[in-house]
Amino acid sequence: DIQMTQSPSTLSASVGDRVTITCRASQSISSWLAWYQQKPGKAPKVLIYKASSLGSGVPSRFSGSGSGTEFTLTISSLQPDDFATYYCQQHNSYQITFGQGTRLEIK
Amino acid sequence: EVQLLESGGGLVQPGGSLRLSCAASGFTFSSYGMSWVRQAPGKGLEWVSAISGSGVNTYYADSVKGRFTISRDSSKNTLYLQMNSLRAEDTAVYYCAKGGDSSSPQVFGAWGQGALVTVSS
Numbered sequence: 001d002i003q004m005t006q007s008p009s010t011l012s013a014s015v016g017d018r019v020t021i022t023c024r025a026s027q028s029i030s031s032w033l034a035w036y037q038q039k040p041g042k043a044p045k046v047l048i049y050k051a052s053s054l055g056s057g058v059p060s061r062f063s064g065s066g067s068g069t070e071f072t073l074t075i076s077s078l079q080p081d082d083f084a085t086y087y088c089q090q091h092n093s094y095q096i097t098f099g100q101g102t103r104l105e106i107k
Numbered sequence: 108e109v110q111l112l113e114s115g116g117g118l119v120q121p122g123g124s125l126r127l128s129c130a131a132s133g134f135t136f137s138s139y140g141m142s143w144v145r146q147a148p149g150k151g152l153e154w155v156s157a158i159s160g161s162g163v164n165t166y167y168a169d170s171v172k173g174r175f176t177i178s179r180d181s182s183k184n185t186l187y188l189q190m191n192s193l194r195a196e197d198t199a200v201y202y203c204a205k206g207g208d209s210s211s212p213q214v215f216g217a218w219g220q221g222a223l224v225t226v227s228s
Contacts, residue, residue, distance in 0.1 A: 089214075
């Protein structure tokens with residue numbers, strides 16, 4: 001199976017900051033990568049798919065980039081609603097795997 | 108509006124069985140692959156199983172292969188997960204999730220609210 005590794009595991013930031021989360025795949029997945037946001041007690045919500053395509057209704061401050069084995073999720077200017085946990089997911093095949101998550105907390 | 112509503116969760120003893128259901132509405136059910144994704148308490152997301160829109164193709168994580176069976180009934184717009192030989196490590200919130208279109212079938216654009224399964228004696 002393809003292993004997905006996110007860094008950092010926890011990120012402390014302030015409203016207005018620009019933040020970047022990294023996701024690495026154990027083998028090339030081309031651009032088959034999605035990013036999800038999850039808030040406590042809620043189901044995840046897709047933010048980005050195919051590495052850089054913005055999900056429906058997702059604010060433009062979210063962006064994704066990368067290909068092959070290294071990917072990033074960037075939030076250009078943090079808003080209070082963005083403090084949550086973020087997961088990457090490879091959608092290269094039906095042996096789907098997620099990263100371990102990055103918790104974004106208020107500094 | 109897409110809606111997914113899970114049911115069937117609960118407390119079960121180790122070695123026991125449970126069947127989860129996910130009632131879908133707001134989209135053409137038979138046109139989309141569906142998956143189950145679980146989340147153990149305080150842990151990350153783990154994909155469990157998927158089924159194609161036609162129901163012909165099924166896929167499982169190694170951790171549940173041979174114990175869980177995914178199925179769907181398009182006449183009832185319902186997805187199922189039959190879980191047998193349950194273990195303590197299967198304790199989790201189980202989400203059903205709708206796959207994307209043909210270009211990204213493994214992208215989950217809609218999720219249910221989750222059903223808690225607790226395996227304990």
